[in-house]
Amino acid sequence: MTPSACYRGRFAPTPSGPLHFGSLVAALGSYLDARAAGGQWLVRIEDIDPPRCPQGADSIILRQLETFGLEWDEKVRWQHDRHEAYQQALEQLAAQGLAYPCSCSRKQWQAYAIYPGWCRDGLSDPDKPAAWRLRSDLARRPIIWQDRLFGYQQFDPADLGDVVLKRKDNLWAYQLAVVVDDAEQGITDVVRGLDLLDNTPWQRQLQIALTLPEPRYLHLPLVVTPEGQKLSKQNLAPALAEEADDVRRQLFQALQALDQTPPAELATEPPTSQLHWAVANWSVGRLTPSEHRFSP
Numbered sequence: 001m002t003p004s005a006c007y008r009g010r011f012a013p014t015p016s017g018p019l020h021f022g023s024l025v026a027a028l029g030s031y032l033d034a035r036a037a038g039g040q041w042l043v044r045i046e047d048i049d050p051p052r053c054p055q056g057a058d059s060i061i062l063r064q065l066e067t068f069g070l071e072w073d074e075k076v077r078w079q080h081d082r083h084e085a086y087q088q089a090l091e092q093l094a095a096q097g098l099a100y101p102c103s104c105s106r107k108q109w110q111a112y113a114i115y116p117g118w119c120r121d122g123l124s125d126p127d128k129p130a131a132w133r134l135r136s137d138l139a140r141r142p143i144i145w146q147d148r149l150f151g152y153q154q155f156d157p158a159d160l161g162d163v164v165l166k167r168k169d170n171l172w173a174y175q176l177a178v179v180v181d182d183a184e185q186g187i188t189d190v191v192r193g194l195d196l197l198d199n200t201p202w203q204r205q206l207q208i209a210l211t212l213p214e215p216r217y218l219h220l221p222l223v224v225t226p227e228g229q230k231l232s233k234q235n236l237a238p239a240l241a242e243e244a245d246d247v248r249r250q251l252f253q254a255l256q257a258l259d260q261t262p263p264a265e266l267a268t269e270p271p272t273s274q275l276h277w278a279v280a281n282w283s284v285g286r287l288t289p290s291e292h293r294f295s296p
């Protein structure tokens, strides 16, 4: 890729626990894509949901990134102090008639695949706490984008439903926060796991409604267990090991998981040498657009 001073990428972990091998692959993919393009790579801690984020998990993640040699540019951004920016975006959507308060509970609409939009024209129960939702029936359709690995994507917003932007407990939802922050930080390239591809139509819908620029998207194949389960904190994926030998081995395996075919002798090299090789040789063309990679 031609070096470009205007590439800005990011790794945006939810600090629900330490990084595991799957998150290392996502971080490494976005890092390499940014560095190979001569661009900047930022880290944003997506801690909008405090009950899911144990205290100190953010510092562990930052330390792990440093241990693996993944150095970021600029100051780390935390979402917990971005309330005003999210509120402003929500008000802008509400003023356009695209966001509405909703007092329905999941239980009330459990017979439906997606929320049927009962509160679109007024709260069904004004005495109950309300969430805020995005109107999918008024979105420009279809929602399209070109994924750099998975190609042309097309979704009908009506099939996806009215996503929550702000929860009843006043916590911000991921879709709104990620779009506002990606735009505010001038992110040109979103490189992340395939598990987030399904969220992209809502993010594109929000970018269009808020007249924000469209970043390029590259969704990376997911790392799964031999049983086909996604590595995640919920299914107890182990945290990355941080002894020097383990770091070298896991970084090498992460390069393999990204189909970069690193030469065998690189496996015992320290992170700086492995990353040096990987930036110089990074090729998105080597990635195969399959859903899974097995965890080593």
Ligand code: GLU
Residues within 6 Å of the ligand: 011, 012, 013, 014, 046, 178, 191, 192, 196
């Ligand atoms: N915070 C999200 C996660 O950890 C990722 C957000 C993104 O990359 O868009 O799953």
